[in-house]
Amino acid sequence: MIARVTLEIALRREFDYLVPSELEGQVEVGTRVKVPFGPRQVMGVVTAVVDESPHTNLRAIAKVIGRQSLVTPKVLQLARWIGEYYCCAPETALKSVLPEAVRKEQEGWRERLVVRLLQIHGEMPKLTKRQQDLWNIIEEWREIPLQKLIELAGTTGDTVRRLEDKGLIVIENQISERDPYEHENILPTEKLVLNVEQTTALAAINGALDKLNEEGRTKNAEGKADTFLLHGVTGSGKTEVYLQALAHTLEQGKGAIVLVPEISLTPQTVERFKARFSSGKCQTLVAVLHSHLSSGERHDEWHKIRQGRARIVIGARSAIFAPVEPLGLIIVDEEHEYSYKQEESPRYHARDVAVYRGQKEGAVVVLGSATPSMESYYNVKRGKYQLLEMPTRADDKQMPVVRVIDMRSEAKKEKGIPVFSNRLKEAMHQRLEKKEQTILFLNRRGYSSSLQCPKCGYVAECPNCSVSLTYHRRAQELRCHTCGHFAPAPVRCPNNECRDPAIRYAGLGTERVEETLVKLFPKAVIRRMDSDTLKRKEDYRTILGEFRRGKIDILVGTQMIAKGLHFPNVTLVGIIHADLGLHMPDFRAGERTFQLLTQVSGRAGRGDVEGEVVVQAFTPFHPAIQYARRHDYVGFYEQEIEFREQLKYPPLTRVALLTMKGRNEDKVKFSADHLRNELEKRLKGWPDLVIAGPAAAPLARAETFYRYQIMLRTRAMSKLSKILAEMLMAQEWPDDVTVATDIDPVDLI
Ligand code: ADP
Ligand code: ZN
Numbered sequence: 001m002i003a004r005v006t007l008e009i010a011l012r013r014e015f016d017y018l019v020p021s022e023l024e025g026q027v028e029v030g031t032r033v034k035v036p037f038g039p040r041q042v043m044g045v046v047t048a049v050v051d052e053s054p055h056t057n058l059r060a061i062a063k064v065i066g067r068q069s070l071v072t073p074k075v076l077q078l079a080r081w082i083g084e085y086y087c088c089a090p091e092t093a094l095k096s097v098l099p100e101a102v103r104k105e106q107e108g109w110r111e112r113l114v115v116r117l118l119q120i121h122g123e124m125p126k127l128t129k130r131q132q133d134l135w136n137i138i139e140e141w142r143e144i145p146l147q148k149l150i151e152l153a154g155t156t157g158d159t160v161r162r163l164e165d166k167g168l169i170v171i172e173n174q175i176s177e178r179d180p181y182e183h184e185n186i187l188p189t190e191k192l193v194l195n196v197e198q199t200t201a202l203a204a205i206n207g208a209l210d211k212l213n214e215e216g217r218t219k220n221a222e223g224k225a226d227t228f229l230l231h232g233v234t235g236s237g238k239t240e241v242y243l244q245a246l247a248h249t250l251e252q253g254k255g256a257i258v259l260v261p262e263i264s265l266t267p268q269t270v271e272r273f274k275a276r277f278s279s280g281k282c283q284t285l286v287a288v289l290h291s292h293l294s295s296g297e298r299h300d301e302w303h304k305i306r307q308g309r310a311r312i313v314i315g316a317r318s319a320i321f322a323p324v325e326p327l328g329l330i331i332v333d334e335e336h337e338y339s340y341k342q343e344e345s346p347r348y349h350a351r352d353v354a355v356y357r358g359q360k361e362g363a364v365v366v367l368g369s370a371t372p373s374m375e376s377y378y379n380v381k382r383g384k385y386q387l388l389e390m391p392t393r394a395d396d397k398q399m400p401v402v403r404v405i406d407m408r409s410e411a412k413k414e415k416g417i418p419v420f421s422n423r424l425k426e427a428m429h430q431r432l433e434k435k436e437q438t439i440l441f442l443n444r445r446g447y448s449s450s451l452q453c454p455k456c457g458y459v460a461e462c463p464n465c466s467v468s469l470t471y472h473r474r475a476q477e478l479r480c481h482t483c484g485h486f487a488p489a490p491v492r493c494p495n496n497e498c499r500d501p502a503i504r505y506a507g508l509g510t511e512r513v514e515e516t517l518v519k520l521f522p523k524a525v526i527r528r529m530d531s532d533t534l535k536r537k538e539d540y541r542t543i544l545g546e547f548r549r550g551k552i553d554i555l556v557g558t559q560m561i562a563k564g565l566h567f568p569n570v571t572l573v574g575i576i577h578a579d580l581g582l583h584m585p586d587f588r589a590g591e592r593t594f595q596l597l598t599q600v601s602g603r604a605g606r607g608d609v610e611g612e613v614v615v616q617a618f619t620p621f622h623p624a625i626q627y628a629r630r631h632d633y634v635g636f637y638e639q640e641i642e643f644r645e646q647l648k649y650p651p652l653t654r655v656a657l658l659t660m661k662g663r664n665e666d667k668v669k670f671s672a673d674h675l676r677n678e679l680e681k682r683l684k685g686w687p688d689l690v691i692a693g694p695a696a697a698p699l700a701r702a703e704t705f706y707r708y709q710i711m712l713r714t715r716a717m718s719k720l721s722k723i724l725a726e727m728l729m730a731q732e733w734p735d736d737v738t739v740a741t742d743i744d745p746v747d748l749i
Contacts, residue, residue, distance in 0.1 A: 001018075001019040001024055001027070001049060001051070002016050002017065002018060002019065002049070002050050002051065002052065002053045002058065003016070003017050003018075003019050003027055003031075003033070003046045003048070003049055003050075003061060004016055004046065004047050004048040004049070004050060005017055005033060005035055005044040005045065005046055005047065005061075006044055006045050006047050006090050006091050006094055007035070007037060007042050007043070007044040007091065008042060008043045008044060008045075008091055008094075008095070009037070009042055009091075013090075014047055014048075014090070015035075015037075015044075016050075016053040016055055016058055017033075017035050017058055017059060017060060017061045018058045018059065018060040018061070019049075019060070019061055020060045020061065023061060023064055026064045027046055027049065027061065027064060028046065028049065029046055029047065029048060029049060029073045029076060030045065030046060030070060030071040030072060030073060030075075030076055031045070031046045031064055031065075031066075032044070032045055032046075032064070032065040032066055032070065033045070033046060033061045033062075033063065033064055033065065034061070034062045034063040034065060035059070035061050035062055036059050036060075036062055041062055041063075043065070045071065045076075045094055045098070047076060047080075047090075070098060070302070070306060070323065071094075071097060071098055071323060072323045072325055074325070074360065074361055075097055075321055075323055076094075076097075077360065078097065078321065078353065078356070078357055078360070079093040079094045079096075079097045079321075080093070081356060082096070082097075082346050082348050082353065083346070084718075084721070084722060084725070085717075085718060085721055085743060086345075086346045086347050086348050086721070086741075086743050087721050087724055087725040087728070087741040087743060088345045088346040088347075088725075088741075092345050092346050093346050096318060096321065096342070096346055096348070097321040098321075099298055099302070099318065112145055112146070112147070112173075112174060113145070113146040113147075113171055113172070113173060113174075114143060114144070114145055114146065114171070114172055114173075114174045115138055115143070115144050115145075115146050115149055115160060115169050115170075115171050116142070116143045116169060116170050116171075116172065117138055117139060117142045117143065117168075117169055118167065118168060118169055118170055120167075120168065125166045125167075125168070127163075127166075130155065130159060131159065131162060131163060133153060133155075134149075134153050134155055134159060134160065134163060135163065135168065137149065137152055137153055138163075138168075138169060146160065146171060186271055186274050186275050186278055187275060188275055188276070188278045188279045188280070189272075189275045189276050191240075191243070191244055191247070191276075192237075192240050194237075194240065194241070194244070195237070195394060197232075197236070197389070197390040197391070197392065198236075198237050198240060198241050198390065198394065200388070201230060201232075201241050201388040201389075201390060202241050202244050202245060204228065204386065204388055205228060205241070205245045205248075205329075205364060205366060205388075206245060206248045208225070208226040208228070208364045209245070209248055209249060209252065209328060209329065209364050211226075212225055212328075212362055212363075212364065213252050213254075213328075215362075216362065223359070223360075223361075223362040225358050225359060225361075225362050225363055225364055225365065226364055226365075226386060227355055227358060227364075227365040227366075227367070227379075227384070227385045227386070228364070228365070228366045228367065228385060228386050228387075228388050229335075229367050229368075229369075229372055229376050229377065229379070229380050229385045229386070229387050229388065230366055230367065230368040230369075230388045230390070231369065231370075231372055231377075231387060231388070231389050231390070231633065232368065232369075232370060232388075232389070232390030232391075233370050233390065233391060233392070233393060233399070233602075233631070234370045234393075234598075234599070234602030235393040235394060235395065235397065235602065236370075236390035236391070236392060236393055236394055237390065237393075237394030238333070238368045238390065239272060239333075240394070241390075242258065242331050242333070242366070242368070243272070243273070243276050245329060245331070245366065246258070246273075246276075246277070246282075246312060246329065246331075247276070247277075247282045249328040249329040250277075250282045250284060250311060250312075251281075251282065252328055253326075254311075254326045254327065254328025254329070254363075255308075255311035255312065255313075255324040255325070255326065255327055255328060256311070256312050256313070256324065256327070256328055256329040256330065256331070257312075257313045257314075257315075257319055257320060257322055257324055257327065257329075257330045257331070257354075258273065258312065258313065258314040258315075258319075258330075258331045258333065259314075259315065259316070259317070259319055259320060259330070259331065259332045259333065259340070259350055259351075259354065260314065260315075260316065260333045260334065261316065261333075261334050261337040261339045261340070262290060262291060262316040262317070262339055263339070263560070264333075264334065265288075265290045265314070265315070265316055266544075267541075268566070269314075270286075270288055270314060273286050273312065273314050274286045277312060284309075284310065284311040284312055285304055285309050285310035285311070285312075286310060286312045286313075286314060287301045287302075287304050287305045287310035287312070287313045287314070287315075287322070288301060288313075288314055288315060289301055289302075289313060289314075289315030289316065289318065289319040289322065290315055290316045290319075291316065302322075302323075305322050305323055305324060306323045308325075311324070316339075317339065317340055317342060317350040318350075320350045320353050320354050320357065326361075327357075327361045327363040328363055328364065329363055329364050329365075329366070330354045330357065330358050330363055330364070330365045330366070331365075331366045331368065332350070332351050332354050332365070332366070332367045332368065333368045333369075334368070334369055335351050335367035335368060335369045335372065335373060335376055336369045336371055336372055336373040336376070336595055338746045338747070341744075341745075341746045341747075343747070345740070347741075347742050347743065347745070349744055349746070351367060351373075351376075352744065354367075355367075367385070370598060370599065370602060370633075371594065371595040371598045371599065371633060372633070373591075374588075374591055374637065374640060374641065374644065374650070374651050375650060375651040377637050378641065378651035378652075379651070397610075398610050399631050400573070400601055400604040400610065400611030400612055400613050401610065401611070401612050401613070402601055402613040402615060402628070402629040402630075402631075403423065403612070403613070403614050403615065404578075404615045404617060404620045404625060404626075404629055405421040405423055405424070405614060405615065405616045405617070405620070406617070406618075406620045407421065407577075407616050407617060407618050407620075408618055410422070410616075419508060419512065419513055419516040419576070420516065420520070420574075420576075420616075421614070421616055423614055424574050424614045424616065425520065427572050427574070427612060427614055428520075428521070428554065428572065428574070429521075431553075431571060431572050432521060432524055432553055432554075434571075435550075436569055436570070436571040436572070436609065437547070437550070437552070437553060437554070437555070437567065437569045437570045437571070437572075438553065438554045438555070438570065438571075438572040438573070438574065439554075439555050439557070439561060439567075439570055439572070439573045439574070439600075439603055439604075440513060440517075440554060440555070440556045440557075440573075440574045440575075440576060441556075441557065441558075441559075441561060441562060441573065441574065441575050441576065441600050442508070442509065442510050442513055442556070442557075442558065442575075442576040442577060442580075443558050443559050443577075443580055443581065443596070444470075444507070444508070444509045444510065444558070444577075444580060445470075445481075445509050445510050445511065445530040445531060445532050445558055446470035446471060446472050446479065446481075446509035446510070446511055446532070447470070447471045447472055447473040447474075447505065447508070447509050447511040447512045447515075448470070448471045448505035448506060448507050448508055448509060448512060449468070449470055449506060449507030449508070449509060450468040450469070450470070450471075450505070450506050450507055451468070451469060451471055451478060451489070451490075451503060451504075451505055451506075452503070452504050452505075452506050453493040453495065453498060453500055453502075453503050453504070454500070454502055454503075454504050455493065455498055455500040455502065456493060456495050456497070456498040456500065458493050458494065458495040458498065460478055460490075460494065462480035462482065462483065462485050463485065464480065464482075464483050464485055464701070464702070464703050464704045465480055465482040465483050465485075465699070465701055465702045465703065466699060466700040466701040466702075467480060467481070467482050467699070469485075469487075470509065471489055471505050472489075472511060472532070473511055473512070473515070474511065476488060476489050477489055478490075482699065482702055482703070483702065483703040490503065491503075508576070508577070510528055510530050510532075510556055510557065510558060511528070511532070513528075513556050513576060514526060514528045514556050517554060517556065521553075521554070524553040524554055525551065525552050525553045525554075526552070526553065526554045526555075526556065527543055527546070527547070527552045527554075527555055527556070528555075528556045528557065529543050529555060529556070529557035529558070529560055529561055530557055530558040530560060531558070531560075534560075540560075543555075547567065548567060550569060559596065561603075562596060562599050562600045562603070567603070568608075570603055570604060570611070571604060571609045571610070571611050571612065572604060572611070572612050572613075572614070573600055573601060573603050573604040573611070573612075573613045573614070574613075574614045574616070575597060575600055575601075575613065575614070575615045575616065576616050577616060577617070577618075578593070578597055578615045578616060578617040578625055579593065579617045579618055579619045579622060579625065581593045581596065582619065582622060582624065584698075585698040585748070585749075586698075586747075586748045586749070587644070587647065587649045587650075587748075588746070588748075590622070590623065590624040590640060590643075591624075591640060593622075593624040593625070593628075594624040594627060594628050594636050594640075597615065597624070597625065597628035597629075598628050598631070598633075600613075601613045601628065601631075615628075615629065623636065623639050623640075624636065627639075648690060648713060649713070650744070652715075653688070653690075653713040653714060653715055654713065654714060654715065654717035654743075654744055655711060655712070655713050655743075655744060655745060656711070656712040656713075656717065656720060656721065656724060656741065656742070656743050657709060657710075657711050657712075657741075657742040657745045657748065658675065658709065658710045658711075658712070658724075658728075658739055658740070658741055658742075659697060659707055659708070659709050659739070659740045659742070660672045660675070660694070660707070660708045660709070660710075660737060660738070660739050661705045661706065661707050661737070661738050661739075661740070662705060662706060662734070662736045662737040662738070663704060663705060663706070663736055664706075664736065665706040667734050667736065667737055668706045668707070668708050668737055669694070669706075669708055671733055671734060671737045671739075672693070672694035672708040672709075672710060673694060675694070675710060675731070675739070676691065676693070676694055676710055678727065678731070679691055679710070679712070679727070682723065682727060683720075683723070686714065686720075688714050688715055688716070689712065689713070689714045689720075690712070690713040690714070691710065691711070691712050692710070692711045692712075692713075693708070693709050693710040693711055694708045694709060694710050695708065695709060696708055696709075697709045697749065698748065698749045699749040709748075711748075712724075717743060717744070721743050724741060725741075728741060
């Protein structure tokens with residue numbers, strides 16, 4: 001028997017090893033193994049078991065790690081596809097399907113010593129006073145962790161062992177599962193009675209689940225699984241539909257994966273899922289996967305899934321690789337979120353992987369959003385996905401009133417650009433009087449966006465990056481938000497020929513909004529939430545907790561506060577500089593702004609009082625702002641798709657972005673020109689191919705590296721990415737030039 005193994009050291013190929021007879025039966029596809037490689041031993045994963053090898057003199061597998069293989073053959077196939085489609089080495093793809101905590105040899109179950117009472121036959125032996133005290137405690141508990149016993153009794157391990165010697169107790173090893181939610185007290189919940197829209201959506205999803213189940217049973221498993229786009233406004237009750245579809249999946253004896261963006265994976269969200277499946281006939285463990293788990297916790301969650309004890313997995317991006325089997329349903333909530341895309345190799349998009357996995361494994365996929373991505377809605381239009389719509393709020397509350405304020409005319413009136421319009425000031429004042437809460441949103445931290453000299457025009461730029469530095473007033477520093485560079489804020493123009501003391505700070509950030517508020521409303525409790533004020537991961541929870549309990553009147557923040565938060569007492573949302581993102585050099589600038597405004601507006605008026613949203617903008621008539629104001633997604637889509645069509649941008653095509661980086665600009669530029677020539681030669685005659693560039697990237701220099709880009713667009717990306725992988729691997733680059741390939745990029749900087 002021969003095993004084909006992918007090694008963890010990056011080699012971009014697989015190697016054959018003999019399976020020694022004593023290990024036969026333990027080696028299957030997905031088994032982790034240690035194998036000799038040169039003079040060392042390295043870790044790897046078995047990707048196939050074969051009878052013959054084209055190679056001779058095979059060496060033997062040295063060791064099998066772990067009792068159960070951790071990737072199922074299906075997940076392994078998924079890794080292979082990711083490697084191919086996203087142009088990365090197979091071992092890089094494998095690394096993301098198998099998190100490190102599960103891969104490492106050292107990480108195992110946490111075992112702890114437990115003291116257990118034994119049945120006493122015959123007479124009770126004589127005990128000393130200390131032993132007797134100890135015995136009394138154990139008798140009461142019957143079973144108690146050794147560590148806890150020692151603490152309770154104020155004794156030592158030796159004294160406990162004395163009792164073991166007398167045959168009264170036994171001290172044994174027990175696996176103790178790490179449960180990141182063990183301190184939460186979760187009360188079970190019952191299904192809600194659905195409204196008409198929810199009922200229709202659920203019936204469609206359950207119907208698709210039933211159809212697959214029937215086909216599976218009759219072995220007619222052609223496996224054409226349905227993908228749904230659930231377009232439901234914030235508060236329309238999408239989560240309740242997910243919960244009931246999950247219950248149906250469990251009833252069919254299948255498992256499910258629920259993806260949510262990392263930022264909305266709050267204890268509240270997790271609790272809603274855990275609570276529903278904590279008891280009753282659909283009882284199951286709900287495994288949770290996210291980046292703040294310790295590696296031990298991650299290990300345990302993974303094994304609960306692999307062993308089939310946790311049949312529902314809820315998690316961020318990488319949870320799409322969870323070894324759920326059989327898989328019946330995949331839900332991707334907030335499917336438009338850009339955080340589903342991994343920004344390092346493998347640069348996969350978890351939503352797209354979900355759709356692919358659903359097709360391969362015959363699982364129904366539900367993509368949910370209040371503002372679907374252009375890609376997904378386009379897929380509805382061309383019949384790839386089925387559309388389910390929930391246009392009204394489940395609680396029958398009104399959508400908030402959105403007012404757009406033209407800041408150009410405010411600036412004219414005030415002879416300068418004010419932080420707040422009169423309308424917003426007045427609205428905040430009213431909320432404070434009524435003891436209602438306000439959220440203010442501005443997607444830029446710091447005090448001002450740039451430092452400018454009015455006399456000579458000097459702008460403070462980062463020495464390492466092609467971006468201007470942001471002024472942070474409290475720290476009296478200029479900081480680069482790209483590389484972290486910082487320097488003391490100057491008191492005069494740093495240009496030696498000028499030295500003018502009238503340097504000016506242009507633009508504004510959250511710090512300045514906060515400062516202005518404090519002056520305006522000295523009695524109000526105001527908190528700011530951005531990555532400058534949140535130093536530790538608990539800070540996020542603490543501030544939100546205070547806000548929920550009504551301890552804070554006005555919360556100011558960046559996009560951190562835009563998503564998935566429910567606060568019934570918030571009746572006013574202010575969006576400062578709503579068009580900040582519109583001028584980015586990215587064809588998705590309009591889409592992003594529309595999504596952000598809609599999501600932020602959704603935070604207002606979730607309680608009994610109607611909400612109000614005040615949007616301050618310098619280009620108030622931009623379609624992204626106007627359609628968001630009218631809560632008109634389809635209107636936005638229709639005009640946006642026209643623009644994408646004209647320019648042949650996604651979703652009409654797919655993009656591959658090649659970014660070349662290096663410290664020597666000429667070398668980078670030269671390599672990029674060379675690559676363009678090679679691409680033209682190799683791809684000559686490709687019918688719908690557009691090659692643009694090389695050109696300096698929008699972020700032309702970052703962390704001292706110069707950056708050049710080539711963008712390719714075609715409809716046939718699977719075909720193109722294969723060729724790109726081949727070409728880029730064969731290509732020799734100067735030592736200090738690297739190329740990054742991003743297929744379907746969401747960020748063009
Ligand atoms: P979404 O996920 O679409 O933003 P949620 O699922 O969070 O919406 O639902 C919003 C609110 O409406 C929640 O408080 C939820 O409990 C409530 N809700 C949802 N469905 C129903 C229903 N059928 N009957 C009553 N309340 C509901
Ligand atoms: Zn920098």
